[in-house]
Amino acid sequence: MSNDTVSYVRHDFLPALPAPSSDSSAGGWLRKNLFATPLDSLMSVLFGIVIIWFIVSSIDWLFLSAVWKGDGRAACATIAQGGTQPDGWSGACWAYVGDWFTQFMVGSYPRDQLWRPILIAMLFVGLLTTMLIPSFPRKGLNAILLLVALPILAYVLLLGGYLGLSHVETTQWGGLMVTLILSFVGIVVSLPVGILLALGRRSKMPIVKAASVGFIELVRGVPLITVLFMASVLLPLFLTPGNNIDKFLRALIGVSIFASAYMAEVIRGGLQAIPKGQYEGADSLGLSYGQKMTFIIMPQAMKLVIPGIVNTFIGMFKDTSLVSIINMYDLLGIVKASFGDANWLTPVTPLTGLIFAGFIFWLFCFGMSRYSAFMERHLDTGHKR
Template sequence: MPRPSELPPIKEIGAIGWMRKHLFSSWYNTVLTLVSVYLIVTLIGPLLNWVVFEATFAGSSSSDCKGEGACWLFIGQRLNFFIYGFYPDALQWRVDVMFGLLAVAFAPQFMERFPARKYFGLFGMTGLPLIGYFLIPGGWFGLEEVQSSKWGGLMLTLILAYVGILAALPLGTVLALGRRSDMPVIRGICVVFIEVWRAVPLITVLFMASVMLPLFLPEGMNFEKLMRALIGIILWQSAYMAEVVRGGLQAIPKGQYEAASALGLGYWKKMGLIVLPQALTLVIPGIVNTFIALFKDTTLVLIIGLFDILGAVQSTITDPAWQNVAIEGYVFVAFCFWVFCFGMSRYSQNLERKLDTGHKT
């Protein structure tokens, strides 16, 4: 009579099994684990004291920050400036509406079972930018106009990143297709465009867009500084995006192209229905990595006089009324960037798992 199957040893499953496999699998892993635990235990106490227990959260002025902990009162007192910049207080409801619509459009993308979530995503890529075009600057439908020179803080960071991401992906895709074109003229133009823009650092592009671009425009035509920065960011980012998409196109087996041609599909139908969906799926990590890099590079607009969230914090910590709060300001900026970058990273991982077809390159 066969004996009934026995349960795995307790040391091989559960938390103990995981620790044996990942933390104590060898002598050097054991040493590294013990050293890491020692450092965490040693540092966690002073860090918690500075962040929470000895920190100052309430008060009316910098004189209330008397302890040795963090002065989070500084963040609370200047939070409005960090988010809206110089945008008029009475009109900040417009920005709040856009923040709300942004959350409505993209929060459902993290919920697998949320009904019609793809339509919310489509709204975020089409309707949301259109609403923002009329709502944020004003001047339409009786709304008071607000010059872009008054935009700043987190609002400006999100505008730069969102518009840059939204425009760079399709433009980069077209450039990638052009670089693989059989027509020498189209391929040459795309190659020159991509290589020139990739060879120039973004800080130089911003200087050129801010100073040199107006010199090439017809007399009487001029763009605001923010628009010039957006043009430079989009063109620069599209060159990097083109190379990411080109890598995905090259990873598609030749048989896919031949099968699409055998079905009688034209070039654009072959690319739009067969090749590009597979190529973009393969390079989701590269695309999101490029988006995250762009989001962080928006801080460079400070050099042309645009105050994003980092510029807003830097301009505030120089105020004599708030001394020795630079660390708190930079921690706040780092936390804001981490939230958005981590969110994009997690969404890309969820999208990878959903679109995974078992294709191996």
């Protein structure tokens, strides 16, 4: 059959079309993404109105109508615009946050000894900053100071009882200080323990593999509240009289154990993602198991699971609020306890306190997330874009 008799066969070329417009201006972007069709335009206008209303209202409540100074609830009972209603309330009561700020940071730590947590915080920020900068020299010394020397110094200074320092019970600790200590210890402990558990789960030795699998599945099968409750209440029952473990140390152990189990599964995923040829190549060079894992396999696996590791760190940072179940008060616990202060008992103080705590948590979690993205780009040497 000839192509001339087939109706669906084209016999001539289509005319040339003009090149697509490449309007990169702001107006072009708006027309393409927000106002391409009548329905898009309608939805964009409606959502735009809602977003603008929310932003304006939030700025007004958080800043413009907020009370920044005052000595009690009466300061937040006046309307910032000059209203005369005695039962009216202003926006956010930041004066309450300022009054409780020290409590939010260090709990009931003795006020005449605040130089001790402040000094530790300054050293922590300085050492951590230099550790996170890739180009900063002497990483080995920096790591020893941050991971070994600083915890020992923090133990001596914060707890006291040494070098003439007054002893401060851990029951007086609280606020952001407790949150950061729990998170830092959990991160430092969970990473190496998680690596060992991941290697143990992939081991060919039955006893090591069974022990690692049993530990990981047991810990991951219960919530963190259960682990903390067992560490706080049940652990002392197995100790001999007089060998009681400090409650704060029990919380550290519970958080570290819980985080290690999740970290092990994250790292195991990275190990499984390494091609078999990498293992065979390392074996062909005559490397031992330790050398193969240290120099060939583990660096590649850790690079692959940076998002998962940081995600575990972020989840652990937020989960430290659960220590309130064992009567320890982190930042969120202190904020919730402040709601009962009769001097600041207003309808706006609880929301103000929760917004403050939420902002602090977001600030740390966002910082970890952004640094994770930076490290991914910095270590992305295998695929050039």
